[in-house]
Amino acid sequence: MIDVKPMFIEGKPFTAVTVKLPKTNFMAVTNEAGYIMCGALDVALLNEKLASRKIIAGRAVGVRTIEDLLDAPLESVTYEAEALGIHKGMTGRDALLKMS
Secondary structure, three states: EEEEEEEEEOEEEEEEEEEEOEEEEOEEEEEEEEEEEEOOOOOOHHOOOOOOHHOOOOOOOOOOOOOHHOOOOEEEHHHHHHHHHOOOEEEEEHHHHHHH
């Protein structure tokens, strides 16, 4: 099952996506600037192989719901996210607000 829902954080619009997979869920929250994702995100790939795309993204691990993703500390972030002031340990919610 795929679930796509609009959501707002402090009045700022985002889209939450959940894909239910066998034994796990894929989750992301995005806007036009960037996104945060569950552990499936390969930040090293984005920083190294796709650096020219300047992707703003962060990764949280051990999350099971969109709320978990918003509240969890980010385990890693892209270089472009760092340039916006987004850093490892910041909550997903705070990172998204910096992207808006």
